[in-house]
Amino acid sequence: MMYLSQTDPELAQLIQRELVREQEGLELIPSENIVSRAVLEALGSVGTNKYSEGYPGKRYYGGCEAVDAVENLARDRAKALFGVTHANVQPHSGSPANQAVCFALLNPGDTLMGMHLYAGGHMTHGLELNFSGTYYHSVQYTARQDGYIDINEMRALAQEHKPKLIIVGGTAYPRIYEWTLYKEIADEVGAYLLADISHVAGLIVGGQHPTPVGIADVITTTTHKTLRGPRGAMILCNGEESDYLKPPPEKSRKYLPTMIDRAIIPGLQGGPHNHQTAAIAVALHEAAQPEFKEYAEQIVINAKALADSLLQYDFHLVTGGTDNHLLLVDLTNKGIPGKVAEKALVDAGLTVNKNTVPHDPRKPYDPSGIRLGTPTLTTRGMKKEEMKKVGQYINRVLSAPDDARVIETVRQEVKDLCAQFPIYPDLSYL
Numbered sequence: 001m002m003y004l005s006q007t008d009p010e011l012a013q014l015i016q017r018e019l020v021r022e023q024e025g026l027e028l029i030p031s032e033n034i035v036s037r038a039v040l041e042a043l044g045s046v047g048t049n050k051y052s053e054g055y056p057g058k059r060y061y062g063g064c065e066a067v068d069a070v071e072n073l074a075r076d077r078a079k080a081l082f083g084v085t086h087a088n089v090q091p092h093s094g095s096p097a098n099q100a101v102c103f104a105l106l107n108p109g110d111t112l113m114g115m116h117l118y119a120g121g122h123m124t125h126g127l128e129l130n131f132s133g134t135y136y137h138s139v140q141y142t143a144r145q146d147g148y149i150d151i152n153e154m155r156a157l158a159q160e161h162k163p164k165l166i167i168v169g170g171t172a173y174p175r176i177y178e179w180t181l182y183k184e185i186a187d188e189v190g191a192y193l194l195a196d197i198s199h200v201a202g203l204i205v206g207g208q209h210p211t212p213v214g215i216a217d218v219i220t221t222t223t224h225k226t227l228r229g230p231r232g233a234m235i236l237c238n239g240e241e242s243d244y245l246k247p248p249p250e251k252s253r254k255y256l257p258t259m260i261d262r263a264i265i266p267g268l269q270g271g272p273h274n275h276q277t278a279a280i281a282v283a284l285h286e287a288a289q290p291e292f293k294e295y296a297e298q299i300v301i302n303a304k305a306l307a308d309s310l311l312q313y314d315f316h317l318v319t320g321g322t323d324n325h326l327l328l329v330d331l332t333n334k335g336i337p338g339k340v341a342e343k344a345l346v347d348a349g350l351t352v353n354k355n356t357v358p359h360d361p362r363k364p365y366d367p368s369g370i371r372l373g374t375p376t377l378t379t380r381g382m383k384k385e386e387m388k389k390v391g392q393y394i395n396r397v398l399s400a401p402d403d404a405r406v407i408e409t410v411r412q413e414v415k416d417l418c419a420q421f422p423i424y425p426d427l428s429y430l
Ligand SMILES: Cc1ncc(COP(=O)(O)O)c(C=O)c1O
Pocket: 031, 093, 094, 095, 096, 098, 122, 124, 169, 170, 171, 196, 197, 198, 199, 222, 232
Protein backbone atom coordinates (compact mmCIF):
# COMPACT_ATOMS: atom_id res chain seq x y z
CA MET A 1 0.00 0.00 0.00
CA MET A 2 1.25 3.46 -0.86
CA TYR A 3 0.77 6.23 1.66
CA LEU A 4 -0.23 9.76 0.73
CA SER A 5 3.23 11.03 1.64
CA GLN A 6 4.65 8.68 -1.03
CA THR A 7 2.07 9.21 -3.80
CA ASP A 8 1.52 12.93 -3.33
CA PRO A 9 4.14 14.51 -1.05
CA GLU A 10 3.10 18.02 -2.05
CA LEU A 11 -0.42 17.51 -0.74
CA ALA A 12 0.80 15.58 2.30
CA GLN A 13 2.99 18.55 3.19
CA LEU A 14 -0.01 20.85 3.04
CA ILE A 15 -2.06 18.66 5.36
CA GLN A 16 0.91 18.50 7.70
CA ARG A 17 1.08 22.29 7.59
CA GLU A 18 -2.56 22.52 8.68
CA LEU A 19 -1.94 19.98 11.46
CA VAL A 20 0.97 22.06 12.76
CA ARG A 21 -1.13 25.25 12.57
CA GLU A 22 -3.89 23.63 14.61
CA GLN A 23 -1.40 22.27 17.15
CA GLU A 24 0.63 25.43 17.62
CA GLY A 25 -2.19 27.98 17.69
CA LEU A 26 -5.21 28.85 19.79
CA GLU A 27 -8.29 28.21 17.65
CA LEU A 28 -10.88 30.66 18.93
CA ILE A 29 -13.40 30.46 16.10
CA PRO A 30 -16.59 29.30 17.87
CA SER A 31 -17.86 27.19 14.97
CA GLU A 32 -14.76 25.00 14.96
CA ASN A 33 -13.62 22.06 17.04
CA ILE A 34 -11.13 19.20 17.10
CA VAL A 35 -12.70 15.82 16.39
CA SER A 36 -11.49 12.57 17.93
CA ARG A 37 -9.22 10.10 16.16
CA ALA A 38 -12.25 7.81 15.91
CA VAL A 39 -14.22 10.44 13.97
CA LEU A 40 -11.25 11.05 11.66
CA GLU A 41 -10.92 7.31 11.08
CA ALA A 42 -14.61 6.88 10.13
CA LEU A 43 -14.38 9.93 7.88
CA GLY A 44 -11.43 8.43 6.03
CA SER A 45 -13.17 5.07 5.62
CA VAL A 46 -14.37 3.05 2.61
CA GLY A 47 -17.90 4.50 2.94
CA THR A 48 -16.62 7.17 0.59
CA ASN A 49 -16.57 4.55 -2.20
CA LYS A 50 -20.27 3.71 -2.05
CA TYR A 51 -23.32 5.23 -3.74
CA SER A 52 -26.60 4.78 -1.87
CA GLU A 53 -29.24 7.24 -3.09
CA GLY A 54 -32.44 6.84 -1.08
CA TYR A 55 -32.84 5.74 2.52
CA PRO A 56 -32.09 2.48 4.39
CA GLY A 57 -34.25 -0.27 2.91
CA LYS A 58 -35.30 2.00 0.01
CA ARG A 59 -32.18 2.57 -2.04
CA TYR A 60 -31.73 3.08 -5.74
CA TYR A 61 -28.42 1.13 -5.65
CA GLY A 62 -27.48 -2.42 -4.72
CA GLY A 63 -24.90 -3.46 -2.15
CA CYS A 64 -26.13 -1.10 0.55
CA GLU A 65 -26.44 -3.60 3.42
CA ALA A 66 -23.54 -2.19 5.46
CA VAL A 67 -24.21 1.47 4.71
CA ASP A 68 -27.91 0.92 5.54
CA ALA A 69 -26.85 -0.30 8.97
CA VAL A 70 -24.48 2.68 9.37
CA GLU A 71 -27.21 5.18 8.50
CA ASN A 72 -29.73 3.45 10.78
CA LEU A 73 -27.21 3.60 13.62
CA ALA A 74 -26.63 7.32 13.03
CA ARG A 75 -30.38 7.99 12.87
CA ASP A 76 -31.12 5.95 16.01
CA ARG A 77 -28.33 7.66 17.93
CA ALA A 78 -29.55 11.09 16.86
CA LYS A 79 -33.13 10.28 17.85
CA ALA A 80 -32.08 8.98 21.25
CA LEU A 81 -29.68 11.83 21.96
CA PHE A 82 -32.09 14.63 21.08
CA GLY A 83 -35.37 12.87 22.00
CA VAL A 84 -37.11 13.09 18.61
CA THR A 85 -38.97 10.49 16.55
CA HIS A 86 -37.29 11.33 13.24
CA ALA A 87 -33.74 12.22 12.21
CA ASN A 88 -32.44 12.79 8.70
CA VAL A 89 -28.64 12.55 8.78
CA GLN A 90 -28.02 13.06 5.05
CA PRO A 91 -27.68 16.86 4.58
CA HIS A 92 -24.16 17.42 3.30
CA SER A 93 -23.85 20.46 5.54
CA GLY A 94 -25.82 23.10 7.48
CA SER A 95 -26.78 25.28 4.51
CA PRO A 96 -28.31 22.41 2.50
CA ALA A 97 -30.18 21.34 5.66
CA ASN A 98 -31.82 24.77 5.91
CA GLN A 99 -32.46 24.77 2.19
CA ALA A 100 -34.21 21.40 2.50
CA VAL A 101 -36.49 22.68 5.28
CA CYS A 102 -37.50 25.67 3.13
CA PHE A 103 -38.04 23.36 0.17
CA ALA A 104 -40.21 21.05 2.29
CA LEU A 105 -42.36 23.72 3.93
CA LEU A 106 -42.58 26.65 1.49
CA ASN A 107 -43.49 27.43 -2.09
CA PRO A 108 -41.37 29.91 -4.05
CA GLY A 109 -42.45 33.44 -3.16
CA ASP A 110 -43.78 32.49 0.30
CA THR A 111 -42.70 34.65 3.21
CA LEU A 112 -40.05 33.49 5.67
CA MET A 113 -38.61 35.41 8.59
CA GLY A 114 -35.14 35.08 10.08
CA MET A 115 -32.52 37.08 11.95
CA HIS A 116 -30.43 39.46 9.85
CA LEU A 117 -26.81 38.52 9.26
CA TYR A 118 -25.65 41.76 10.88
CA ALA A 119 -27.50 40.86 14.06
CA GLY A 120 -25.94 37.39 14.25
CA GLY A 121 -28.20 35.38 11.93
CA HIS A 122 -26.94 33.02 9.22
CA MET A 123 -27.05 33.68 5.46
CA THR A 124 -29.58 30.87 5.01
CA HIS A 125 -32.02 32.65 7.33
CA GLY A 126 -33.17 35.08 4.63
CA LEU A 127 -30.16 37.14 3.50
CA GLU A 128 -31.11 38.78 0.21
CA LEU A 129 -28.04 37.39 -1.60
CA ASN A 130 -28.77 33.84 -0.42
CA PHE A 131 -31.31 31.37 -1.90
CA SER A 132 -33.44 32.07 1.19
CA GLY A 133 -33.78 35.75 0.35
CA THR A 134 -33.99 35.24 -3.41
CA TYR A 135 -36.60 32.52 -3.91
CA TYR A 136 -38.70 33.50 -0.87
CA HIS A 137 -40.00 36.82 0.38
CA SER A 138 -37.66 37.41 3.30
CA VAL A 139 -38.44 39.51 6.36
CA GLN A 140 -35.53 40.08 8.74
CA TYR A 141 -35.68 40.78 12.46
CA THR A 142 -32.63 42.16 14.27
CA ALA A 143 -31.21 42.63 17.75
CA ARG A 144 -31.80 45.44 20.22
CA GLN A 145 -29.06 48.01 20.86
CA ASP A 146 -27.89 45.86 23.80
CA GLY A 147 -27.44 42.87 21.46
CA TYR A 148 -30.33 40.69 22.67
CA ILE A 149 -32.83 39.39 20.06
CA ASP A 150 -35.55 42.02 19.66
CA ILE A 151 -38.67 40.02 20.55
CA ASN A 152 -40.97 43.02 20.15
CA GLU A 153 -39.71 43.62 16.63
CA MET A 154 -39.98 39.90 15.85
CA ARG A 155 -43.62 39.88 16.99
CA ALA A 156 -44.53 43.11 15.14
CA LEU A 157 -42.94 41.91 11.88
CA ALA A 158 -44.63 38.52 12.19
CA GLN A 159 -48.04 40.17 12.71
CA GLU A 160 -47.46 42.47 9.75
CA HIS A 161 -46.02 39.96 7.23
CA LYS A 162 -47.56 36.65 8.40
CA PRO A 163 -44.55 34.49 7.47
CA LYS A 164 -45.09 30.79 6.83
CA LEU A 165 -41.74 30.00 8.47
CA ILE A 166 -39.83 31.66 11.31
CA ILE A 167 -36.15 30.73 11.70
CA VAL A 168 -34.26 31.25 14.97
CA GLY A 169 -30.67 30.36 15.82
CA GLY A 170 -27.63 32.37 14.86
CA THR A 171 -23.92 32.31 14.28
CA ALA A 172 -22.89 35.09 16.64
CA TYR A 173 -25.50 35.20 19.41
CA PRO A 174 -23.91 34.88 22.87
CA ARG A 175 -27.12 34.32 24.85
CA ILE A 176 -29.79 31.68 25.45
CA TYR A 177 -32.48 31.13 22.80
CA GLU A 178 -35.92 31.41 24.40
CA TRP A 179 -37.71 28.82 22.28
CA THR A 180 -41.13 29.11 23.95
CA LEU A 181 -41.28 32.85 23.23
CA TYR A 182 -40.52 32.33 19.53
CA LYS A 183 -43.05 29.49 19.34
CA GLU A 184 -45.71 31.76 20.86
CA ILE A 185 -45.09 34.27 18.07
CA ALA A 186 -45.08 31.54 15.39
CA ASP A 187 -48.39 30.18 16.71
CA GLU A 188 -49.96 33.65 16.71
CA VAL A 189 -49.48 33.84 12.93
CA GLY A 190 -49.71 30.12 12.07
CA ALA A 191 -46.02 29.87 11.07
CA TYR A 192 -43.72 26.87 11.32
CA LEU A 193 -40.83 27.42 13.73
CA LEU A 194 -37.39 26.22 12.62
CA ALA A 195 -34.78 26.10 15.38
CA ASP A 196 -31.30 26.14 13.81
CA ILE A 197 -29.20 24.85 16.71
CA SER A 198 -25.99 24.49 14.69
CA HIS A 199 -23.94 26.46 17.20
CA VAL A 200 -25.42 25.18 20.46
CA ALA A 201 -26.27 21.53 19.67
CA GLY A 202 -23.40 20.24 21.85
CA LEU A 203 -24.48 22.49 24.69
CA ILE A 204 -28.06 21.23 24.38
CA VAL A 205 -27.10 17.56 24.59
CA GLY A 206 -24.70 18.44 27.40
CA GLY A 207 -27.52 20.08 29.39
CA GLN A 208 -26.09 23.61 29.11
CA HIS A 209 -28.78 25.17 26.92
CA PRO A 210 -32.58 24.67 26.74
CA THR A 211 -33.71 22.27 24.03
CA PRO A 212 -36.18 23.29 21.32
CA VAL A 213 -37.42 19.67 21.09
CA GLY A 214 -41.18 19.56 21.66
CA ILE A 215 -41.38 23.31 20.91
CA ALA A 216 -40.00 23.98 17.42
CA ASP A 217 -41.60 22.17 14.48
CA VAL A 218 -38.27 21.37 12.85
CA ILE A 219 -34.68 21.51 14.09
CA THR A 220 -31.57 21.74 11.94
CA THR A 221 -28.03 21.41 13.20
CA THR A 222 -24.57 21.11 11.81
CA THR A 223 -22.60 18.26 13.32
CA HIS A 224 -19.20 19.97 13.36
CA LYS A 225 -19.41 22.77 15.92
CA THR A 226 -20.02 22.23 19.65
CA LEU A 227 -21.29 18.72 18.80
CA ARG A 228 -17.69 17.91 17.82
CA GLY A 229 -18.40 15.71 14.82
CA PRO A 230 -17.40 15.81 11.16
CA ARG A 231 -18.70 18.45 8.78
CA GLY A 232 -22.32 17.53 8.12
CA ALA A 233 -25.82 18.25 9.34
CA MET A 234 -29.05 16.70 10.56
CA ILE A 235 -32.73 17.60 10.40
CA LEU A 236 -34.74 16.52 13.43
CA CYS A 237 -38.52 16.52 13.93
CA ASN A 238 -41.49 14.61 15.29
CA GLY A 239 -44.41 13.25 13.29
CA GLU A 240 -45.69 10.33 11.27
CA GLU A 241 -43.90 8.77 8.34
CA SER A 242 -45.84 7.89 5.22
CA ASP A 243 -44.46 5.91 2.27
CA TYR A 244 -41.29 7.79 1.29
CA LEU A 245 -41.69 6.85 -2.38
CA LYS A 246 -44.98 8.81 -2.69
CA PRO A 247 -45.90 12.36 -1.70
CA PRO A 248 -47.43 12.29 1.81
CA PRO A 249 -51.27 12.25 1.94
CA GLU A 250 -51.20 15.90 2.99
CA LYS A 251 -48.55 18.62 3.44
CA SER A 252 -48.88 19.26 7.17
CA ARG A 253 -47.12 19.03 10.51
CA LYS A 254 -48.42 15.46 10.76
CA TYR A 255 -46.16 14.21 7.96
CA LEU A 256 -43.11 16.40 8.54
CA PRO A 257 -40.68 13.43 8.54
CA THR A 258 -41.68 12.40 5.02
CA MET A 259 -41.77 15.99 3.78
CA ILE A 260 -38.21 16.49 5.06
CA ASP A 261 -36.90 13.20 3.69
CA ARG A 262 -38.35 13.90 0.25
CA ALA A 263 -36.93 17.43 0.30
CA ILE A 264 -33.41 16.02 0.79
CA ILE A 265 -33.75 13.36 -1.92
CA PRO A 266 -35.11 13.65 -4.61
CA GLY A 267 -35.59 17.35 -3.76
CA LEU A 268 -32.04 18.60 -3.33
CA GLN A 269 -29.31 16.02 -3.02
CA GLY A 270 -28.16 12.83 -4.68
CA GLY A 271 -26.20 10.19 -2.81
CA PRO A 272 -25.48 10.59 0.91
CA HIS A 273 -21.82 10.73 1.95
CA ASN A 274 -21.59 7.41 3.73
CA HIS A 275 -18.18 8.06 5.26
CA GLN A 276 -19.60 11.29 6.69
CA THR A 277 -22.67 9.45 8.03
CA ALA A 278 -20.36 6.95 9.72
CA ALA A 279 -18.36 9.76 11.32
CA ILE A 280 -21.58 11.46 12.49
CA ALA A 281 -22.61 8.16 14.11
CA VAL A 282 -19.28 8.05 15.96
CA ALA A 283 -19.64 11.65 17.15
CA LEU A 284 -23.19 11.01 18.37
CA HIS A 285 -21.94 8.01 20.34
CA GLU A 286 -19.26 10.19 21.93
CA ALA A 287 -21.80 12.91 22.71
CA ALA A 288 -23.95 10.37 24.56
CA GLN A 289 -21.15 9.58 27.05
CA PRO A 290 -21.18 11.17 30.53
CA GLU A 291 -17.85 12.92 29.79
CA PHE A 292 -19.54 14.96 27.09
CA LYS A 293 -21.74 16.65 29.72
CA GLU A 294 -18.56 17.69 31.56
CA TYR A 295 -17.15 18.94 28.28
CA ALA A 296 -20.22 21.07 27.54
CA GLU A 297 -20.19 22.48 31.05
CA GLN A 298 -16.51 23.36 30.76
CA ILE A 299 -17.09 25.13 27.43
CA VAL A 300 -19.48 27.55 29.15
CA ILE A 301 -17.27 27.95 32.24
CA ASN A 302 -14.37 28.79 29.92
CA ALA A 303 -16.40 31.25 27.84
CA LYS A 304 -17.46 33.08 31.00
CA ALA A 305 -13.86 33.09 32.27
CA LEU A 306 -12.64 34.52 28.95
CA ALA A 307 -15.40 37.14 29.13
CA ASP A 308 -14.31 38.14 32.66
CA SER A 309 -10.72 38.42 31.55
CA LEU A 310 -11.58 40.63 28.56
CA LEU A 311 -13.93 42.84 30.59
CA GLN A 312 -11.01 43.56 32.95
CA TYR A 313 -9.17 45.08 29.98
CA ASP A 314 -12.17 47.23 29.03
CA PHE A 315 -13.26 45.21 26.03
CA HIS A 316 -16.88 45.79 25.14
CA LEU A 317 -18.81 42.51 24.88
CA VAL A 318 -22.10 42.54 23.00
CA THR A 319 -24.89 41.84 25.58
CA GLY A 320 -22.26 42.36 28.29
CA GLY A 321 -21.09 38.72 28.38
CA THR A 322 -22.11 35.21 27.41
CA ASP A 323 -24.36 32.29 28.37
CA ASN A 324 -22.91 29.88 25.84
CA HIS A 325 -19.70 29.07 23.99
CA LEU A 326 -19.09 32.39 22.21
CA LEU A 327 -18.33 36.05 22.74
CA LEU A 328 -18.87 38.92 20.37
CA VAL A 329 -16.43 41.76 20.98
CA ASP A 330 -17.27 45.26 19.73
CA LEU A 331 -13.89 46.95 19.20
CA THR A 332 -15.28 50.44 18.51
CA ASN A 333 -14.04 51.79 21.85
CA LYS A 334 -10.55 50.43 21.07
CA GLY A 335 -10.44 52.17 17.70
CA ILE A 336 -9.40 48.94 15.91
CA PRO A 337 -11.47 47.59 12.99
CA GLY A 338 -12.30 43.86 13.24
CA LYS A 339 -10.23 43.13 10.13
CA VAL A 340 -7.07 44.64 11.62
CA ALA A 341 -7.69 42.85 14.92
CA GLU A 342 -8.18 39.50 13.15
CA LYS A 343 -4.89 39.89 11.26
CA ALA A 344 -2.85 40.89 14.32
CA LEU A 345 -4.30 38.08 16.44
CA VAL A 346 -3.82 35.45 13.72
CA ASP A 347 -0.19 36.59 13.37
CA ALA A 348 0.20 36.05 17.10
CA GLY A 349 -1.24 32.51 16.87
CA LEU A 350 -4.77 33.31 18.07
CA THR A 351 -7.22 32.43 15.29
CA VAL A 352 -10.39 34.52 15.46
CA ASN A 353 -12.78 35.89 12.87
CA LYS A 354 -13.88 39.43 12.22
CA ASN A 355 -17.61 39.86 12.71
CA THR A 356 -20.34 42.45 12.45
CA VAL A 357 -21.93 43.59 15.71
CA PRO A 358 -25.64 44.48 16.00
CA HIS A 359 -26.39 47.76 14.16
CA ASP A 360 -22.84 47.80 12.83
CA PRO A 361 -22.13 50.92 10.74
CA ARG A 362 -19.37 48.95 8.97
CA LYS A 363 -19.70 46.19 6.34
CA PRO A 364 -19.28 42.38 6.91
CA TYR A 365 -15.89 42.30 5.15
CA ASP A 366 -14.61 45.13 7.34
CA PRO A 367 -16.80 45.05 10.46
CA SER A 368 -16.47 46.51 13.97
CA GLY A 369 -16.00 43.32 15.92
CA ILE A 370 -14.46 39.92 16.37
CA ARG A 371 -16.07 36.66 17.41
CA LEU A 372 -14.42 34.30 19.91
CA GLY A 373 -15.35 30.86 21.19
CA THR A 374 -14.10 28.18 23.57
CA PRO A 375 -15.13 24.75 22.11
CA THR A 376 -11.69 23.95 20.67
CA LEU A 377 -9.63 25.10 23.62
CA THR A 378 -11.93 23.13 25.92
CA THR A 379 -11.47 19.98 23.81
CA ARG A 380 -7.72 20.44 24.32
CA GLY A 381 -8.25 20.38 28.09
CA MET A 382 -7.79 24.07 28.81
CA LYS A 383 -9.58 25.55 31.80
CA LYS A 384 -10.21 28.87 33.53
CA GLU A 385 -6.54 29.50 34.21
CA GLU A 386 -5.70 29.26 30.50
CA MET A 387 -8.69 31.49 29.60
CA LYS A 388 -7.19 34.20 31.79
CA LYS A 389 -3.98 33.91 29.78
CA VAL A 390 -5.89 34.01 26.48
CA GLY A 391 -7.62 37.25 27.54
CA GLN A 392 -4.25 38.68 28.43
CA TYR A 393 -2.72 37.69 25.07
CA ILE A 394 -5.63 39.31 23.23
CA ASN A 395 -5.21 42.50 25.23
CA ARG A 396 -1.47 42.63 24.60
CA VAL A 397 -1.85 42.15 20.85
CA LEU A 398 -4.74 44.56 20.43
CA SER A 399 -2.97 47.21 22.53
CA ALA A 400 -0.18 47.21 19.92
CA PRO A 401 -1.54 45.60 16.73
CA ASP A 402 1.29 47.09 14.61
CA ASP A 403 4.14 46.11 16.93
CA ALA A 404 5.91 43.10 15.40
CA ARG A 405 7.90 42.46 18.59
CA VAL A 406 4.78 42.18 20.74
CA ILE A 407 3.18 39.88 18.19
CA GLU A 408 6.26 37.65 18.03
CA THR A 409 6.56 37.43 21.83
CA VAL A 410 2.89 36.50 22.21
CA ARG A 411 3.20 34.00 19.36
CA GLN A 412 6.00 32.20 21.20
CA GLU A 413 4.02 32.15 24.47
CA VAL A 414 0.97 30.79 22.62
CA LYS A 415 3.11 28.05 21.09
CA ASP A 416 4.52 27.10 24.50
CA LEU A 417 1.03 26.98 26.02
CA CYS A 418 -0.27 24.86 23.13
CA ALA A 419 2.60 22.39 23.53
CA GLN A 420 1.12 21.49 26.92
CA PHE A 421 -2.20 20.56 25.25
CA PRO A 422 -1.38 18.34 22.24
CA ILE A 423 -4.22 17.65 19.80
CA TYR A 424 -3.22 14.44 17.93
CA PRO A 425 0.08 13.39 19.52
CA ASP A 426 0.46 10.34 17.29
CA LEU A 427 -0.67 11.84 14.00
CA SER A 428 1.73 12.73 11.24
CA TYR A 429 1.39 12.63 7.48
CA LEU A 430 5.11 12.70 6.84
C1 LIG B 1 -26.56 28.89 12.58
C2 LIG B 1 -25.92 28.27 11.38
N1 LIG B 1 -26.70 27.66 10.48
C3 LIG B 1 -26.19 27.10 9.36
C4 LIG B 1 -24.83 27.13 9.11
C5 LIG B 1 -24.32 26.57 7.82
O1 LIG B 1 -23.51 25.51 7.96
P1 LIG B 1 -22.46 25.09 6.78
O2 LIG B 1 -21.37 26.07 6.83
O3 LIG B 1 -22.10 23.72 7.21
O4 LIG B 1 -23.22 25.11 5.51
C6 LIG B 1 -23.98 27.75 10.03
C7 LIG B 1 -22.52 27.82 9.77
O5 LIG B 1 -21.81 28.62 10.19
C8 LIG B 1 -24.54 28.34 11.18
O6 LIG B 1 -23.77 28.99 12.07
